[in-house]
Amino acid sequence: MLYIAKRLAFYVLAAFVAITVNFFLPRLTPGDPASTIVATYSTTLNEESLAALRQAYGLTDDPLFQQYLTYLGNILRGDFGRSLSNFPAQVSDIIAAGIGWSVLLGLTSVLLSFVIGSALGALAAWRRGGIFDRVAPPVLLFLGSFPYFFLALLLFYFFCFKLKWFPMGNAYSSVNPPPFTLSGIGDVLYHLIAPAFTVVLVSLGPWTLNMRNAMIGVLSEDYLTLAEAKGLKPRRVLFSHAVRTALLPNVTALGAAIGGVFSGQLLTEIVFTYPGLGYSLMRAVSAVDYPLMQALFLIITLSVLAANFIVDTLYVLLDPRVRAGQGA
Amino acid sequence: MSFYETFGKIRRQALGSVPVLVGVVILVILVGSTALARWIAPYNPTRATGGINEFPSWAHPFGTTGQGQDVLSQFLYGGQNTLWIAFTIAVLTTLLALIVALTSAYFRGWVDDVLTLVTNVFLVIPSLPLIVVLAAFLTPGPATMIMVLTITGWAFGARLFRSQALSLREREFIAAAEDVGERRWRIVAIELLPNMGSVVAAYFVNQVIFAITAQASLEFLGLGDGGQVTWGSMLFWAQNTSALIRGAWWTFVVPGMAIALTAFSLALINNAVDELGNPRLRADRLLRKAGFRKPSASLMTPVKRDA
Numbered sequence: 001m002l003y004i005a006k007r008l009a010f011y012v013l014a015a016f017v018a019i020t021v022n023f024f025l026p027r028l029t030p031g032d033p034a035s036t037i038v039a040t041y042s043t044t045l046n047e048e049s050l051a052a053l054r055q056a057y058g059l060t061d062d063p064l065f066q067q068y069l070t071y072l073g074n075i076l077r078g079d080f081g082r083s084l085s086n087f088p089a090q091v092s093d094i095i096a097a098g099i100g101w102s103v104l105l106g107l108t109s110v111l112l113s114f115v116i117g118s119a120l121g122a123l124a125a126w127r128r129g130g131i132f133d134r135v136a137p138p139v140l141l142f143l144g145s146f147p148y149f150f151l152a153l154l155l156f157y158f159f160c161f162k163l164k165w166f167p168m169g170n171a172y173s174s175v176n177p178p179p180f181t182l183s184g185i186g187d188v189l190y191h192l193i194a195p196a197f198t199v200v201l202v203s204l205g206p207w208t209l210n211m212r213n214a215m216i217g218v219l220s221e222d223y224l225t226l227a228e229a230k231g232l233k234p235r236r237v238l239f240s241h242a243v244r245t246a247l248l249p250n251v252t253a254l255g256a257a258i259g260g261v262f263s264g265q266l267l268t269e270i271v272f273t274y275p276g277l278g279y280s281l282m283r284a285v286s287a288v289d290y291p292l293m294q295a296l297f298l299i300i301t302l303s304v305l306a307a308n309f310i311v312d313t314l315y316v317l318l319d320p321r322v323r324a325g326q327g328a
Numbered sequence: 329m330s331f332y333e334t335f336g337k338i339r340r341q342a343l344g345s346v347p348v349l350v351g352v353v354i355l356v357i358l359v360g361s362t363a364l365a366r367w368i369a370p371y372n373p374t375r376a377t378g379g380i381n382e383f384p385s386w387a388h389p390f391g392t393t394g395q396g397q398d399v400l401s402q403f404l405y406g407g408q409n410t411l412w413i414a415f416t417i418a419v420l421t422t423l424l425a426l427i428v429a430l431t432s433a434y435f436r437g438w439v440d441d442v443l444t445l446v447t448n449v450f451l452v453i454p455s456l457p458l459i460v461v462l463a464a465f466l467t468p469g470p471a472t473m474i475m476v477l478t479i480t481g482w483a484f485g486a487r488l489f490r491s492q493a494l495s496l497r498e499r500e501f502i503a504a505a506e507d508v509g510e511r512r513w514r515i516v517a518i519e520l521l522p523n524m525g526s527v528v529a530a531y532f533v534n535q536v537i538f539a540i541t542a543q544a545s546l547e548f549l550g551l552g553d554g555g556q557v558t559w560g561s562m563l564f565w566a567q568n569t570s571a572l573i574r575g576a577w578w579t580f581v582v583p584g585m586a587i588a589l590t591a592f593s594l595a596l597i598n599n600a601v602d603e604l605g606n607p608r609l610r611a612d613r614l615l616r617k618a619g620f621r622k623p624s625a626s627l628m629t630p631v632k633r634d635a
Contacts, residue, residue: 145588153580263456267549285464304453
C-alpha cells in the first residue's frame with residue numbers, strides 16, 4: 001500500500017511539473033508569445049472575445065503568482081480556455097471529441113503489440129537458434145527503425161490508396177459517429193485496422209527482443225533445470241515457470257512504452273486522418289492555436305501519467321516482492 | 329576492461345559478424361554520399377528544376393517533388409542537415425546524461441535523490457507533446473531543434489548511467505581506491521567513467537537514432553524551418569502536396585527509407601555493442617559456433633546480476 005501511495009505522490013508531482021511548465025512557457029519565452037497572440041488576433045476578433053482571450057491566458061494586471069493560482073484553479077475545473085482557430089469553441093470540447101478515438105487506437109495497439117511481441121519473444125528464446133530466432137530480430141529491428149509516420153504513409157499508400165482494402169481515413173463511414181450496434185461497431189473496427197496495424201508493426205520489436213533476452217536469462221536459472229528434471233511437461237515449464245517470470249521486465253516497460261507509443265500514434269493519426277488527439281494537435285500546430293496545443297500537451301501528459309499509475313498497480317499484483325515492500 | 333579494450337573488442341567482434349558489417353556499409357554509404365552533396369548533387373535542392381511529381385528518370389534519378397525540385401539533390405543536402413543536427417543532439421544529450429549521473433554518483437545523498445526525481449519526472453512526461461509545445465513557442469531552426477530535443481532527450485541516459493555507476497561502486501576496485509584514500513572526484517573520473525565506456529557508446533548510438541526520428545517527426549508536423557531541406561521537411565512537403573493521393577511515392581519513399589536505413593544500420597551496430605555488455609547473449613553465439621544447436625539451461629554460465 002505504501003508503494004502505491006508513493007507512486008501516486010510521484011505522479012501528482014509530475015502532473016504539477018507539467019502544469020507549471022505549461023503556465024510559464026508562454027510567459028517566459030523570448031518575445032512574449034502570449035502578448036503576441038493577443039496582438040495578432042486583435043484585428044480579427046471583437047473586443048469581447050479579445051477580453052475572453054486575455055482572460056484565458058490570465059494576461060491580467062494581477063501579479064504573476066496570482067495569475068498562477070487562477071490558472072491552477074482553471075485547470076482543476078477542466079477549463080482550458082477557448083480555441084483560437086475555432087474561435088468561440090471551448091478547447092475542452094475539441095479535446096473531448098478526439099480523446100475517445102485516441103484511447104481506442106492507443107489501447108488496442110499497445111495491448112496487441114505487447115501480447116504478440118511477448119509471445120514471439122518467448123517463442124524465439126524457447127526455440128533458440130531456430131529459424132524464427134535468427135530471422136525475427138533483424139526484421140523487427142528494421143521495422144522498428146521506421147518512424148511511425150513513414151510506415152503509416154507506406155501502409156496508407158498500399159492498402160488504402162492502391163489496393164483499397166481499407167478506408168482512406170476517418171474513424172467511421174457516416175458523417176456522425178455510428179450507433180452502438182453490431183454494424184456500427186464493425187464499421188469502427190474496419191477503420192481501426194490500418195492505423196492500429198501500423199502502430200503494432202513499429203512497436204513490436206522491443207517487446208519481442210526484451211522478452212527473448214529476459215527468457216534467455218530465466219531459462220538458465222536453476223529452478224528451470226529443476227522443473228525439467230522433475231519431468232514436467234515442456235509446455236508447463238514454458239508457461240508457468242519461464243514465461244511468467246520473464247514477462248515482468250516487459251510489464252515494467254509497459255508504463256514507459258505507453259508514452260512512446262502514444263507519441264508515435266499521434267503522427268499515425270495524422271497520416272490516416274484519424275479524428276483523435278494527434279489530428280487535433282496537427283491542426284493546432286498549423287493554425288498556431290496555442291491554447292489548444294497547450295491543453296493537448298496537458299491532457300496527453302495526464303493520460304499517460306494515469307496509464308503509468310495503472311501499470312504500477314498491476315505490477316504489485318504480479319510481483320510478490322514489490323508487495324512485500326522490498327522493491328520500489 | 330578499459331575504454332580502449334572495449335573498443336578493440338567491438339572492432340574484433342564487428343569484423344567477425346555479418347549483420348554489423350551490413351550496418352557499417354549502409355552507414356558509410358549514407359554518410360559518405362550526403363557529406364559529398366556539394367560535389368555530387370546534380371541540382372540546387374530548393375529550386376524547381378523539372379516538372380511537377382515527375383517519375384524517376386535519367387535526368388532525375390529519384391524523380392521530382394510536387395514543386396518540381398530534384399529528389400536526389402534534396403536527399404543529399406537534406407541528409408547533411410539531418411545528420412549533423414542529429415549528431416549534435418546525440419553528443420549533447422549523452423554529455424548531459426553523464427553529467428547528471430556522475431553528479432549523482434559523486435555527491436550521493438540528497439543531491440542524488442533530487443536528481444533522480446527530476447530524471448524520473450522527465451522520463452514519465454510523454455516527449456512528443458512536450459517537444460511540440462516547446463518548439464511551437466520558439467523560432468524554428470536548427471538551434472531550436474537542438475535545444476528542444478536535448479532538453480527532452482537526456483533523461484533515460486541519466487537513469488541508465490546512474491544505475492551503471494551505482495553497480496560499479498560496489499566492486500572491489502572502487503573500495504580499494506577508497507581505502508587508498510583517493511579523492512571522490514578522482515574515483516568518479518578515473519575509476520568510474522572509463523568503465524562505463526560500452527554503455528555510453530551504446531547509448532550514444534541510440535541517441536543518434538532518437539534524434540533523427542524525433543527531428544523528422546517535428547518537421548513532419550510542420551515545426552521545422554520550412555526553408556531548410558532535411559529528410560523530415562521532405563516528408564512534410566510530400567504530405568502537404570498530397571503526394572500520396574497523386575501516386576508520387578518516390579517523394580516520401582526516398583526520405584523515409586533514408587531515415588529508416590540510417591536508424592537500422594545504427595541499430596545493427598548497437599546490437600553488437602550490446603552483446604559486449606551482456607555475456608549471456610555472447611555465450612549463445614559461442615555455443616552455437618561450438619556446435620550446440622539448442623544449448624540446455626545448465627550449459628549456460630551463470631552471471632552475477634548487478635543490483
